[in-house]
Amino acid sequence: MTPLYAVFGNPIAHSRSPRIHALFAEQTGVALRYEARLAPVDGLDTALGAFHAEGGCGANITVPFKFDAWRLCARRSPAAQLAQAVNTLGWDEGGLWGDNTDGIGLVRDLSRVLAADAHAPLQGQRVLLLGAGGAASGVLSPLIAAGTRAIALWNRSAEKAQALAARHSALAAQHGVDLQVVLDPPTRWADGVINATAASLGGRTLDLPAGVLQPGQWAYDMMYGAHDTPFVAQARAAGARAWDGLGMLVEQAAQSYTLWHGEAPDTAPVLATLRAEITAAPSS
Ligand code: ATR
Numbered sequence: 001m002t003p004l005y006a007v008f009g010n011p012i013a014h015s016r017s018p019r020i021h022a023l024f025a026e027q028t029g030v031a032l033r034y035e036a037r038l039a040p041v042d043g044l045d046t047a048l049g050a051f052h053a054e055g056g057c058g059a060n061i062t063v064p065f066k067f068d069a070w071r072l073c074a075r076r077s078p079a080a081q082l083a084q085a086v087n088t089l090g091w092d093e094g095g096l097w098g099d100n101t102d103g104i105g106l107v108r109d110l111s112r113v114l115a116a117d118a119h120a121p122l123q124g125q126r127v128l129l130l131g132a133g134g135a136a137s138g139v140l141s142p143l144i145a146a147g148t149r150a151i152a153l154w155n156r157s158a159e160k161a162q163a164l165a166a167r168h169s170a171l172a173a174q175h176g177v178d179l180q181v182v183l184d185p186p187t188r189w190a191d192g193v194i195n196a197t198a199a200s201l202g203g204r205t206l207d208l209p210a211g212v213l214q215p216g217q218w219a220y221d222m223m224y225g226a227h228d229t230p231f232v233a234q235a236r237a238a239g240a241r242a243w244d245g246l247g248m249l250v251e252q253a254a255q256s257y258t259l260w261h262g263e264a265p266d267t268a269p270v271l272a273t274l275r276a277e278i279t280a281a282p283s284s
Helices: 017-028 044-053 066-072 078-083 102-116 134-145 158-175 230-237 246-261 267-280
Strands: 004-009 033-038 056-061 088-092 095-099 126-130 150-154 178-181 192-195 218-221 241-243
Touching (some): 004 044, 017 246, 044 056, 066 095, 066 134, 078 102, 126 134, 246 267
Parallel strands (some): 126 192
Antiparallel strands (some): 056 088
């Protein structure tokens, strides 16, 4: 039987993951089925159990289940453990294992766009991370490990940023990264700004003081869309170079694919295909 994979979320109809994994499978000549599965908001455990009984080999997990998935895993990677969130899981003789590939996806795509733009690499940079929810927690440890010099964490609710920073303080010390929570986003400070808030989802622009975003900076929105996201538009209007998170989506999927199939797909043509499809048919 063809190995079965899926992405679980609620809602899930919008997910691009089945398309991305189908493109990877076609490229690498691996036979697989990859489906989008809707789970009830309080029913991930049951849905995963049924999926595994049906022959499911592995799954991606998206909003709102990344924290539930983390709780369900018998074993977790160090990145997933720090994030307290899992976006990739599979079953082996030890039961359910979980990993989080979001941060690797972000660092890989960010490194790619910075290099293509002849920008300084991530190493040694001061980064402002906006948000402290699931998206931010998934990327913080790889950002620290990428050799950034300093990371300022800002969130509308400061206590969530404090908890996130506290969990990562030992890793930051180990890598010599100055990790701080800021109550106000610092002006004229960051080399790059990452939006991990859900503000773009609602089509809203973040209320940032003038000078947080500025010329010479890079800016990255973990959201993506057929058109510029509000954050990308806001950053460009302030003079920064800005990118959306479609590349991150493809890179995190590629890392999941590598974990399951032991082969790393070439992400560049898949990203190009996806970008063209999203631009041509935004609501599909
Ligand atoms: P996700 O898993 O997508 O990160 P989440 O855990 O609900 O979703 O977190 C959403 C993040 O976006 C949070 O950091 C949230 O701030 P709060 O912790 O204060 O709720 C942030 N957020 C959402 N809408 C926002 C807005 N309009 N302005 C600023 N931050 C916003």
